[in-house]
Amino acid sequence: MTGRQGDVAAKRVGPLWMTLFTLAWLAIWTVQLTPVQLLLPLQLDTNSQGEDWIAGVVWAGVVLSAGGLVGIIAAPLSGRFSDRTRSRWGRRRPWAIGGSLFSAIGLVLTGQVTGPLAVGASWVVVSVGVSVASAALTAMIADQLSEQRGAASAAASSAQAVGIVVGVGAVVLLALSVAASYLLLAGIIAVVGAGTAILLPDAPSNDMPVFAAGSSGRPASWRDRDFLWLLISRLTVNVGNAFGTSLLLFFLLYGVRVASGEAQDDLLILIVVYTVFVVIASIVAGILSDRPSAHPLRRRRMLTAVSAVVQAVSGIVILISPSLVMTGIAAAIMGAGYGAYMAVSLAFATDLLKDPDDHARDLGLVNVSAQLGQLLGPLLGAGLVALVGGFWLLFAAAAVLSLVGAAMTYAVRATTPASPVPAPVPR
Numbered sequence: 001m002t003g004r005q006g007d008v009a010a011k012r013v014g015p016l017w018m019t020l021f022t023l024a025w026l027a028i029w030t031v032q033l034t035p036v037q038l039l040l041p042l043q044l045d046t047n048s049q050g051e052d053w054i055a056g057v058v059w060a061g062v063v064l065s066a067g068g069l070v071g072i073i074a075a076p077l078s079g080r081f082s083d084r085t086r087s088r089w090g091r092r093r094p095w096a097i098g099g100s101l102f103s104a105i106g107l108v109l110t111g112q113v114t115g116p117l118a119v120g121a122s123w124v125v126v127s128v129g130v131s132v133a134s135a136a137l138t139a140m141i142a143d144q145l146s147e148q149r150g151a152a153s154a155a156a157s158s159a160q161a162v163g164i165v166v167g168v169g170a171v172v173l174l175a176l177s178v179a180a181s182y183l184l185l186a187g188i189i190a191v192v193g194a195g196t197a198i199l200l201p202d203a204p205s206n207d208m209p210v211f212a213a214g215s216s217g218r219p220a221s222w223r224d225r226d227f228l229w230l231l232i233s234r235l236t237v238n239v240g241n242a243f244g245t246s247l248l249l250f251f252l253l254y255g256v257r258v259a260s261g262e263a264q265d266d267l268l269i270l271i272v273v274y275t276v277f278v279v280i281a282s283i284v285a286g287i288l289s290d291r292p293s294a295h296p297l298r299r300r301r302m303l304t305a306v307s308a309v310v311q312a313v314s315g316i317v318i319l320i321s322p323s324l325v326m327t328g329i330a331a332a333i334m335g336a337g338y339g340a341y342m343a344v345s346l347a348f349a350t351d352l353l354k355d356p357d358d359h360a361r362d363l364g365l366v367n368v369s370a371q372l373g374q375l376l377g378p379l380l381g382a383g384l385v386a387l388v389g390g391f392w393l394l395f396a397a398a399a400v401l402s403l404v405g406a407a408m409t410y411a412v413r414a415t416t417p418a419s420p421v422p423a424p425v426p427r
Contacts, residue, residue: 012148017200018155024096024137024196025159026166031103031185031193032130033160034167035110035123036064036378037271038264039181041249043119061382063120064246068375071127072368079135079364083357090202092136092143092360099133100193104186111182127375133193134367139360140200142350147290150300150347154286157342161278161335164271172268227352227362229411234345234369237308237405241338242377243398244315244330245274247385255391256324266324270331277335281307285340289347300348301409304341308406311337315399319392337402342370345409352412 044059082095106125113122141152171181249267252258258266285303293299314334317326349366353359384393 013145013152017144018152020196020200021137021140021152022155022159023192024133024200025156026163027100027189027192027196028103028130028133028137029160029163030167031107031126031163031189033164034171034181034185035107035126036246036374037164038168038171038249038267039110039178040064040119040123043114043178044116058382058386059116060247060250061379063116063123065375065379066120067123067127068371070124071131071375072372074128075131075135075368075371076361076364078132079139079360079362080358082136082139082360088204090204092139093197093200093202095136095360096133096197096200097194099129099131099136100189100197101129102132103129103193104190105129107182107186107189111179111186129189131364131367131371133197134371135360135364136197138346138363138367140202141346142353142356142359142363144201149350150286150288150290150343152286153346153350154282154343156346157286157339158279158282160342161271161275161282161339165268165275168268168271172264224352224354226412227349227354229408230345230349230352231365231369233304233308233405233408233411234349234366235373236401236408237311237338237341237345238370238373239377239380240308240315240373240398240401240405241311241334242374243381243384243394243401244311244318244334246374246378247381247391247394250385251327251391251394252324255322256327258324270328273328274331274335277332278339281336281339282343286343286347289344297348297351300344300351301412303344304348305406305409307337307339307341307344308402308409309337311341312399312402312406313337315395315397315402318395319399322391322395348412 040063041060044063078095078099082091085091085094087094103126106122106127106129110119110122110126113119138156141149141156145152167185170176170184176184248270249263252263252266252270253260285307289296289300289303291299311334314330314337317330317333320326346366349363353362355362381394381397384397385391387393
């Protein structure tokens with residue numbers, strides 16, 4: 001096995017693999033973040049300019065967090081099953097397809113129901129499906145790549161920002177109703193998500209042995225202090241990011257006092273600005289982290305920490321001047337910091353993995369750390385808004401948590417060798 005691992009590790013994937021991988025993540029981020037940014041707030045907003053508007057903010061936080069808490073259980077659990085799956089379709093492909101189709105069902109349901117409880121229950125289905133598909137796709141980075149892990153991580157993180165623009169742009173520019181919007185998203189994940197999962201290579205694994213827990217003799221990644229510190233820092237930075245992004249529509253309506261008829265258009269502009277900087281920063285940072293270095297893990301650790309500091313600056317900018325123009329500047333800064341952070345921290349995580357037979361489970365935990373942050377953020381953020389009756393504490397907390405996450409990154413010792421690549425060659 002060792003010899004073949006070396007052969008696989010030396011291989012590089014071509015443009016077709018990167019294109020399919022990017023499209024798969026584009027579909028996932030589009031169907032996950034369009035409801036978070038626009039559709040769910042619209043469904044849960046009380047349409048009140050009085051104090052009752054806070055109830056809409058709180059319900060949005062509760063619904064998003066409920067879906068997220070279920071989804072974060074699904075990611076490592078499905079990843080564990082994926083690691084042990086043996087079929088002629090491979091280990092990852094069946095789970096990526098199944099998760100995509102399950103998400104589509106949940107999206108259709110979410111668009112047909114009303115009321116916070118029904119919307120929340122339907123959103124749970126979406127979150128589970130997205131988590132299952134994400135765990136399978138993320139494992140492909142560690143399974144199939146070594147030299148291009150930063151580039152693949154950049155593709156996944158840049159697709160996150162582009163997905164928001166694709167989804168929100170389609171809803172706003174086509175003037176779709178909420179129900180029609182969810183049907184469109186369901187079609188995207190069913191066709192693009194499942195389609196790319198079918199086309200991405202995944203080695204048939206029905207002839208691979210099923211390993212009992214701990215039989216490989218290698219320590220579990222989730223018990224490693226460095227891996228755990230990275231998980232905690234990703235959680236912290238993502239909570240900070242969610243504070244700055246998830247309640248943005250409410251901030252425009254009740255913080256900046258944008259007219260309700262203009263809020264959606266302004267939100268789309270801010271998302272586009274955010275997206276441009278996420279894409280540029282993630283690609284640049286991912287490529288930089290892949291460059292040969294005497295200490296590659298130190299390079300990734302440094303880039304990860306610096307990116308979190310850049311994100312922190314965005315919260316300070318809004319605190320200085322909570323206007324529409326300054327919000328746009330903050331969106332650019334946050335996009336640059338978060339795009340670079342997500343690209344490099346994911347590549348950093350793949351380098352810290354211990355056992356190639358548990359890639360999906362362990363990277364499912366890496367996904368969970370980000371998802372939990374993004375889905376606890378709205379709930380905690382809504383509480384901060386309700387506590388002070390405004391948004392200043394929300395953005396102050398966003399800056400502080402980003403700085404804390406940057407500091408936590410340096411608790412990771414940059415001495416762990418890159419994770420090995422398993423033997424099966426995808427075809």
